[in-house]
């Protein structure tokens with residue numbers, strides 16, 4: 435019981451999804467005497483479900499985020515997990531199976547209403563007793579409640595997207611990965627194919643949104659924001675991050691991709707909005723400014739660059755996506771003097 439309480443205290447002490455994942459699998463692994471415990475993320479991409487391991491602990495090891503899969507991959511198709519797929523179809527609370535090594539596996543989806551985008555997977559040599567399932571289910575309930583609380587504080591209430599408060603932390607994580615552009619003094623330059631993939635920040639703004647509110651009222655304006663948020667989520671990849679910054683402004687962080695891909699993904703989203711039939715309102719368009727994320731730049735500077743490109747898009751016809759570095763290279767935008775934390779316009 436001491437150990438259960440210790441794990442509960444640990445789980446409820448975190449204000450971060452990654453640390454919460456780590457503490458829940460540590461607790462389940464020890465209390466169930468499991469061979470392996472994982473947190474699986476379940477994402478739907480183009481109507482297909484994918485499963486990706488987010489955190490993992492193996493017998494005798496320590497729990498850590500699972501970075502074994504390529505950051506650009508949505509994961510394995512759900513078909514590789516037939517028992518889990520069946521369980522999700524039926525909205526069941528758990529599924530059991532046996533892997534190729536004869537080990538027993540228990541899947542526990544974390545349901546929020548009719549959606550489960552997280553699942554615990556516990557592998558055990560001898561299977562699960564009623565008592566161990568009871569203990570694990572209790573831990574899962576605490577995990578679910580805490581995930582719910584974290585989501586509530588991190589998400590915008592109108593659209594369900596991540597809010598401004600979480601942006602700096604998410605960007606810092608991405609900047610940490612974006613070391614492909616930094617040249618460490620005394621170290622050799624990185625190879626070309628590595629440098630091609632970058633992280634990107636895009637600022638998206640609905641065109642003439644004031645006109646939507648003025649003509650159709652705030653309720654229809656809100657509906658447009660919700661639909662644009664849905665289009666953002668379906669147009670970008672599961673590993674990208676989409677935020678609502680307030681009003682009709684959204685920000686997207688795109689992970690590890692080339693300029694051509696970033697341009698294509700952003701333009702696909704812009705076209706998805708342009709061709710969407712918004713109830714009552716009809717046609718809506720968006721303008722986008724985007725820039726690569728450099729470790730050397732502060733969040734304020736990176737956002738400033740994307741904003742400059744957005745203003746250029748607004749001033750030059752709207753319903754278009756503009757790339758900051760390209761505008762600067764073409765002499766259409768000026769770079770401005772910066773210090774460490776602010777940029778002077």
Ligand SMILES: Nc1nc2c(ncn2[C@@H]2O[C@H](COP(=O)(O)OP(=O)(O)OP(=O)(O)O)[C@@H](O)[C@H]2O)c(=O)[nH]1
Pocket residue numbers: 592639640641642643644645647651652653654655656659680681682748752
């Ligand atoms: N319905 C609704 N409107 C909002 C919300 N937040 C901000 N707005 C409105 O969004 C409008 C933004 O208008 P502007 O910043 O003038 O820009 P715009 O009309 O989109 O024009 P451009 O950006 O230049 O294309 C204002 O009328 C705000 O009142 C919200 O949550 N819901």
